Amino acid sequence: MMKHFDHEAMMNADSFYRRNLINCLSGYKSLNLIGTQNREGKTNLAPFSQVFHVGANPPMVGILFRPHSVQRDTLENILETKSFTLNHVTPDFCQAAHWTSARWEDSEFERTGIDSTYLDGFFAPFVAESPLKVACELIETHTLKVNDTVLLIGSIEHIYVNEKGLRADGSLDLNALETVTVSGLDEYHRGVRIARYGYAKPDKEVEILD
Amino acid sequence: MMKHFDHEAMMNADSFYRRNLINCLSGYKSLNLIGTQNREGKTNLAPFSQVFHVGANPPMVGILFRPHSVQRDTLENILETKSFTLNHVTPDFCQAAHWTSARWEDSEFERTGIDSTYLDGFFAPFVAESPLKVACELIETHTLKVNDTVLLIGSIEHIYVNEKGLRADGSLDLNALETVTVSGLDEYHRGVRIARYGYAKPDKEVEILD
Numbered sequence: 001m002m003k004h005f006d007h008e009a010m011m012n013a014d015s016f017y018r019r020n021l022i023n024c025l026s027g028y029k030s031l032n033l034i035g036t037q038n039r040e041g042k043t044n045l046a047p048f049s050q051v052f053h054v055g056a057n058p059p060m061v062g063i064l065f066r067p068h069s070v071q072r073d074t075l076e077n078i079l080e081t082k083s084f085t086l087n088h089v090t091p092d093f094c095q096a097a098h099w100t101s102a103r104w105e106d107s108e109f110e111r112t113g114i115d116s117t118y119l120d121g122f123f124a125p126f127v128a129e130s131p132l133k134v135a136c137e138l139i140e141t142h143t144l145k146v147n148d149t150v151l152l153i154g155s156i157e158h159i160y161v162n163e164k165g166l167r168a169d170g171s172l173d174l175n176a177l178e179t180v181t182v183s184g185l186d187e188y189h190r191g192v193r194i195a196r197y198g199y200a201k202p203d204k205e206v207e208i209l210d
Numbered sequence: 211m212m213k214h215f216d217h218e219a220m221m222n223a224d225s226f227y228r229r230n231l232i233n234c235l236s237g238y239k240s241l242n243l244i245g246t247q248n249r250e251g252k253t254n255l256a257p258f259s260q261v262f263h264v265g266a267n268p269p270m271v272g273i274l275f276r277p278h279s280v281q282r283d284t285l286e287n288i289l290e291t292k293s294f295t296l297n298h299v300t301p302d303f304c305q306a307a308h309w310t311s312a313r314w315e316d317s318e319f320e321r322t323g324i325d326s327t328y329l330d331g332f333f334a335p336f337v338a339e340s341p342l343k344v345a346c347e348l349i350e351t352h353t354l355k356v357n358d359t360v361l362l363i364g365s366i367e368h369i370y371v372n373e374k375g376l377r378a379d380g381s382l383d384l385n386a387l388e389t390v391t392v393s394g395l396d397e398y399h400r401g402v403r404i405a406r407y408g409y410a411k412p413d414k415e416v417e418i419l420d
Contacts, residue, residue: 010366094404
């Protein structure tokens with residue numbers, strides 16, 4: 001049986017119910033801990049599910065920041081220092097990663113048990129435990145008219161990946177890296193491969209690569 | 211062992227290698243088939259991994275369209291008619307969903323075996339097989355300076371969800387819906403829940419909900 005919500009039913013729903021429902025609609029989301037520090041050297045770490053691919057040549061990534069979200073420290077640090085890191089989460093520290101979303105006064109690195117590390121002189125801190133770490137520099141910002149959501153575009157300056165997840169063709173085996181994905185506001189999952197498919201052509205059945 | 215790529219190593223890599231690597235960096239991505247039709251009634255269906263949450267009050271969603279991508283029909287149809295649908299993919303029609311990315315001359319609905327359906331007089335077609343269908347109307351567009359990527363914002367007008375995946379608190383059980391997630395350009399996965407966690411507070415360990 002299919003349940004139907006029209007616009008009026010969504011707007012009349014309890015605000016928690018609506019928030020849960022609408023946050024789940026896009027499907028599984030990427031999960032990254034974003035590491036930053038301010039000019040005084042105070043570090044910050046926060047979970048984000050709105051990091052996405054923008055371009056490979058040159059390599060760029062986008063992040064969407066909701067207005068009035070608990071992660072404004074991250075946005076302010078990036079605008080101030082232009083520097084941030086993306087770090088994949090594994091099941092080993094998934095619960096601690098969720099804990100970084102609390103309104104800590106101190107650095108999340110000091111309080112949640114997640115370790116920071118600094119690599120190749122890059123300003124922002126990385127997550128030591130992460131099997132994939134990416135260093136980015138801010139290059140462009142947009143503000144959405146509809147609700148003051150902020151879109152940041154970063155250039156990708158460094159990538160550090162555990163070799164167990166790096167394939168010969170450059171693609172990453174996220175199952176092997178044990179990368180975690182998130183749905184809605186609070187639910188975490190591991191991925192299990194169905195298949196990898198060949199380049200799709202009309203009138204020729206899709207090839208299964210592995 | 212960690213493998214390090216600096217900016218120069220990325221730019222010197224083979225373009226296929228770089229494209230694979232950079233497309234994988236964000237982690238698991240949402241997968242939606244976007245259904246549209248043009249003013250003449252020709253339908254189109256294409257897979258997108260760049261759909262994300264923008265707001266719950268009012269309900270809104272964003273989509274990022276890469277420049278010169280194979281999915282320009284989708285973008286043109288949305289700009290022309292303001293109307294599109296998002297449809298989750300399950301393992302049953304994952305291979306057919308990948309096939310919609312080929313450069314078909316006819317409608318992907320006619321050639322890949324995926325069935326269209328029309329609901330409540332909404333202009334754009336839905337995927338009949340999909341356990342979660344969302345109807346959206348275009349309300350805002352942005353073009354990124356860095357590479358002409360286009361960001362569309364849509365208002366959410368209708369949601370149709372299989373009741374087996376709708377929880378009492380409004381959140382969706384994507385494992386139960388069998389929603390598929392994608393990594394990189396061509397790899398598809400199912401999700402397996404690790405845990406759902408309670409609202410995070412400082413100095414209080416995170417509660418496991420289920």
